Amino acid sequence: MVELDKKYVFHIPLYKYVDNELIALDMDDIIDELIMQFSEKGYDSLYMSMVKGYYKTRCFDEITITLYVSSEFLEKHEFPESIFKEWFRKNNELLGQEEFAYECGNKMHIEKLTHSQS
Numbered sequence: 350m351v352e353l354d355k356k357y358v359f360h361i362p363l364y365k366y367v368d369n370e371l372i373a374l375d376m377d378d379i380i381d382e383l384i385m386q387f388s389e390k391g392y393d394s395l396y397m398s399m400v401k402g403y404y405k406t407r408c409f410d411e412i413t414i415t416l417y418v419s420s421e422f423l424e425k426h427e428f429p430e431s432i433f434k435e436w437f438r439k440n441n442e443l444l445g446q447e448e449f450a451y452e453c454g455n456k457m458h459i460e461k462l463t464h465s466q467s
Contacts, residue, residue: 353417353418353419354419354420355417355419355420355423355453356415356453356454357417357418357429357451357453358414358451358452359413359414359416359429359430359433359451359452360402360411360412360450361383361411361412361413362374362409362444362446363410363411366407371407371409374443374444374445379440379443380412382436382440384414386436387414390426391422392429394416394417395414395415395416396415398412398413399411399412400413433449434460437449437462441462446462448460448461448462449462
């Protein structure tokens with residue numbers, strides 16, 4: 350039996366908030382880029398879900414990417430949150446977010462971005 354004892358959930362907004370309006374984002378290419386980066390680092394099994402998110406009374410669609418891994422695997426590979434953080438910061442000109450979020454275990458991590466477009 351294999352036990353994957355670490356769970357990560359990465360939150361990817363599908364909208365940005367500009368001038369009091371939610372603007373849909375074209376995400377296909379950059380989500381494919383993130384999945385490829387995870388795969389290249391050994392994370393070749395993941396789950397994607399479409400969910401509703403709420404932030405500052407705004408309701409919007411987002412995608413969550415869920416990874417399950419073993420502690421032993423993490424000892425030998427780049428942490429998935431590092432991959433996600435780098436990807437998010439690189440693409441925030443398009444994403445236009447104030448913050449980004451991911452979950453590790455039973456904790457939600459929210460990081461402010463220094464250059465916001467909203």
